[in-house]
Amino acid sequence: MTHLLNIENLHVAIQGEEILKGLNLKIKAGEVHAIMGPNGAGKSTLASTLAGRESFEVLEGTVRYQDEDLLALDAHERAAKGIFLGFQYPTEIPGVSNLNFLRTALNAQRRQRGEAEMDGGTFMKLAREKAQNLGISIEMLKRFVNVGFSGGEKKRNEMMQMAVLNPTLAILDETDSGLDIDALKVVSDGINALRSADKAILLITHYQRLLDYVTPDHVHVLADGKIVRSGGPELAHELEEKGYQAVA
Amino acid sequence: MTQHSESPSDVAAFHAAYDHLKPALPGAGWLRELRHVAMTRFLSLGLPGRRAEQWRYADLGPLRKGSFSPVTLAQETEQARIDAAAVPGLDAPRLVFINGRFQRALSRMEGLPADLAPQSLREVLITGGGSLRDLITDLRDGDAFDQLNTAMMSEGVVIDVPKGLKVETPVEIVYLVDDADDRAAHLRVVVRLGEGASLKLIESFKGDDSRFFTNLITQTTIADDAHLTLIRRQNEGAETVHISRIYATLGRGALAVHHLATGGQSARHELRADFTTEGGDVRYQGIQLARPHQTLDTLTFLDHAVPNCTSDQAYRGVLAAQAVASFQGKVLVRRDAQKTDAKQKSDSLLLDRSATSNAKPELEIYADDVQCAHGSTVGELSTDQLFYLMARGLSPLEAKAMLVEAFIAALCDGVPDEAARNAFIETARGWLQNLDIHDLALKEAS
Numbered sequence: 155m156t157h158l159l160n161i162e163n164l165h166v167a168i169q170g171e172e173i174l175k176g177l178n179l180k181i182k183a184g185e186v187h188a189i190m191g192p193n194g195a196g197k198s199t200l201a202s203t204l205a206g207r208e209s210f211e212v213l214e215g216t217v218r219y220q221d222e223d224l225l226a227l228d229a230h231e232r233a234a235k236g237i238f239l240g241f242q243y244p245t246e247i248p249g250v251s252n253l254n255f256l257r258t259a260l261n262a263q264r265r266q267r268g269e270a271e272m273d274g275g276t277f278m279k280l281a282r283e284k285a286q287n288l289g290i291s292i293e294m295l296k297r298f299v300n301v302g303f304s305g306g307e308k309k310r311n312e313m314m315q316m317a318v319l320n321p322t323l324a325i326l327d328e329t330d331s332g333l334d335i336d337a338l339k340v341v342s343d344g345i346n347a348l349r350s351a352d353k354a355i356l357l358i359t360h361y362q363r364l365l366d367y368v369t370p371d372h373v374h375v376l377a378d379g380k381i382v383r384s385g386g387p388e389l390a391h392e393l394e395e396k397g398y399q400a401v402a
Numbered sequence: 403m404t405q406h407s408e409s410p411s412d413v414a415a416f417h418a419a420y421d422h423l424k425p426a427l428p429g430a431g432w433l434r435e436l437r438h439v440a441m442t443r444f445l446s447l448g449l450p451g452r453r454a455e456q457w458r459y460a461d462l463g464p465l466r467k468g469s470f471s472p473v474t475l476a477q478e479t480e481q482a483r484i485d486a487a488a489v490p491g492l493d494a495p496r497l498v499f500i501n502g503r504f505q506r507a508l509s510r511m512e513g514l515p516a517d518l519a520p521q522s523l524r525e526v527l528i529t530g531g532g533s534l535r536d537l538i539t540d541l542r543d544g545d546a547f548d549q550l551n552t553a554m555m556s557e558g559v560v561i562d563v564p565k566g567l568k569v570e571t572p573v574e575i576v577y578l579v580d581d582a583d584d585r586a587a588h589l590r591v592v593v594r595l596g597e598g599a600s601l602k603l604i605e606s607f608k609g610d611d612s613r614f615f616t617n618l619i620t621q622t623t624i625a626d627d628a629h630l631t632l633i634r635r636q637n638e639g640a641e642t643v644h645i646s647r648i649y650a651t652l653g654r655g656a657l658a659v660h661h662l663a664t665g666g667q668s669a670r671h672e673l674r675a676d677f678t679t680e681g682g683d684v685r686y687q688g689i690q691l692a693r694p695h696q697t698l699d700t701l702t703f704l705d706h707a708v709p710n711c712t713s714d715q716a717y718r719g720v721l722a723a724q725a726v727a728s729f730q731g732k733v734l735v736r737r738d739a740q741k742t743d744a745k746q747k748s749d750s751l752l753l754d755r756s757a758t759s760n761a762k763p764e765l766e767i768y769a770d771d772v773q774c775a776h777g778s779t780v781g782e783l784s785t786d787q788l789f790y791l792m793a794r795g796l797s798p799l800e801a802k803a804m805l806v807e808a809f810i811a812a813l814c815d816g817v818p819d820e821a822a823r824n825a826f827i828e829t830a831r832g833w834l835q836n837l838d839i840h841d842l843a844l845k846e847a848s
């Protein structure tokens with residue numbers, strides 16, 4: 155089987171400073187990968203680069219997704235092809251309601267894929283169902299995107315978007331940070347619900363905690379812009395015990 | 403040589419139009435004299451130059467170059483074009499002006515209360531006699547455009563809302579420009595609310611690409627406990643010069659103005675409100691959407707002359723590449739106007755750094771026990787927000803459009819009529835759709 159995502163020798167600079175320094179990573183459909191690593195290692199840089207943040211400059215390397223040159227696509231084209239970035243710090247957008255945002259996004263993706271737009275009624279049904287699963291009230295859906303949301307609510311809202319957009323490759327950047335144990339459970343359920351043979355999930359996390367709920371197939375350590383070690387779920391425990399320094 | 407040979411050259415064309423039209427201008431006696439005095443003043447004032455503080459940000463170039471004479475013939479306009487200019491889905495009595503001429507046959511009065519009978523200003527000027535002095539505000543001390551309007555006004559409407567009458571239905575006025583190159587409309591609209599009366603006026607300005615000049619003065623008096631809501635959508639053609647002024651005199655009543663301006667080559671919008679009795683309240687919410695190479699300009703002047711009045715102004719401007727949009731908001735709190743509460747906020751969004759936004763809040767406060775707040779911001783679209791939207795599937799244009807809509811959402815939401823509110827939003831969307839990616843160009847700051 156070919157890889158859903160294949161990153162080779164990726165070098166990325168932000169404002170002229172090289173942050174990713176030759177990163178390699180292969181992900182197959184059906185797999186869950188976890189990336190762990192110290193602060194500032196470049197985890198979010200990797201996530202944003204994959205999602206198509208323009209100001210991040212790819213200096214070298216290739217990224218293939220579904221056997222296509224991912225780096226040649228704009229962010230919205232990547233989204234339409236099934237890439238979803240769960241933001242570490244979800245952006246607040248005053249003046250745009252969650253519902254309007256979600257429906258616009260979903261239909262923008264469908265249009266790009268040549269699918270019919272989803273009508274209001276069907277969309278509302280879908281949104282209600284997903285919201286209920288995640289313990290999100292309709293009230294919250296009517297509010298402006300992430301405005302005045304607590305840290306946990308923002309993360310849950312990212313999960314809501316993921317559930318509605320139903321991506322093929324979900325990249326979740328510290329979706330577990332700042333969650334209490336109940337919220338963590340809800341978020342993990344949301345992630346597990348997405349798991350399937352034709353999809354893949356890349357979990358970026360700081361803690362072993364999330365991995366108790368979502369068992370990864372592979373765990374990688376990212377340090378100083380590179381994957382320095384890879385292993386199975388046991389690697390996460392080892393990191394927890396000994397720290398990055400010793401493991402990397 | 404005529405006696406006017408020394409008048410500034412930029413007013414010569416207006417002078418010629420006046421001389422030509424004089425015999426046909428409605429009204430006799432006192433009014434004729436008033437017009438003459440106004441024209442004389444206009445000629446000596448000339449068009450305001452850029453050095454005039456209040457005209458620093460306006461563009462009167464097209465008026466200096468052009469020659470605009472009032473329309474005398476009625477234009478045959480299809481009903482569909484009028485409907486397209488009106489607020490979609492608004493089921494209300496409607497007054498129609500085409501090229502500045504009132505169209506009784508195209509207007510519909512059904513649905514008005516029995517004791518509300520809008521009259522054609524032209525007819526009133528012709529038949530009015532002595533009562534005209536009460537009707538037409540003396541603008542003797544006003545600027546060139548006040549004088550020009552007084553001299554030339556030939557059409558408009560008079561709406562008298564009697565004491566105690568709360569008009570349930572909104573009343574719509576459509577001003578349409580249709581195939582009228584080098585023509586002008588000098589309009590005067592008079593709205594008078596008696597004690598405890600209320601009225602909601604919804605106005606739409608729309609036009610084709612005629613080189614036209616709209617010169618409108620709306621004068622309103624609002625008695626105690628009366629309430630006037632004025633919702634105005636200015637979306638005239640790309641070659642039109644638009645100057646509109648609202649002159650309000652308030653008793654212990656309230657005025658709410660909701661304004662959306664996107665039209666014209668160069669457009670100037672003014673609101674002046676004079677508080678004359680304690681307890682008056684003015685709310686102003688204005689939006690300007692300026693496309694490339696367009697000049698939009700708003701000037702407000704709230705005169706808090708008496709104590710215990712309130713005012714709240716919110717302005718939002720969105721500017722595409724090479725556009726100029728300005729907001730000058732003056733609040734004067736006179737010595738006696740204790741306990742005044744005056745707020746003003748202006749926010750502008752530059753879609754490209756080649757746009758020019760001028761925002762000048764001007765607070766002149768002579769009373770000591772007052773609450774006055776003002777704030778002004780100028781910003782660009784946030785690259786973080788754009789990336790967030792694009793990462794969810796919106797194209798760069800869709801993402802920008804969504805953020806622009808969000809930027810003006812609060813002011814659209816404030817429009818107190820559902821059909822008019824939707825018309826504001828649709829007009830904004832239409833404005834956005836007419837921009838291409840270059841007008842919105844904004845390199846991600848890296």
Ligand SMILES: Nc1ncnc2c1ncn2[C@@H]1O[C@H](COP(=O)(O)OP(=O)(O)O)[C@@H](O)[C@H]1O
Nearest residue numbers: 168169173191192193194195196197198199200
């Ligand atoms: N927008 C940015 N502008 C400038 N530097 C950045 C930006 N984002 C990240 N960096 C820098 O890139 C490095 C990696 O950051 P990041 O990818 O966020 O690390 P991690 O997510 O692993 O904690 C850090 O040194 C950080 O300061």
Ligand SMILES: [Mg+2]
Nearest residue numbers: 197198199242
């Ligand atoms: Mg990070």
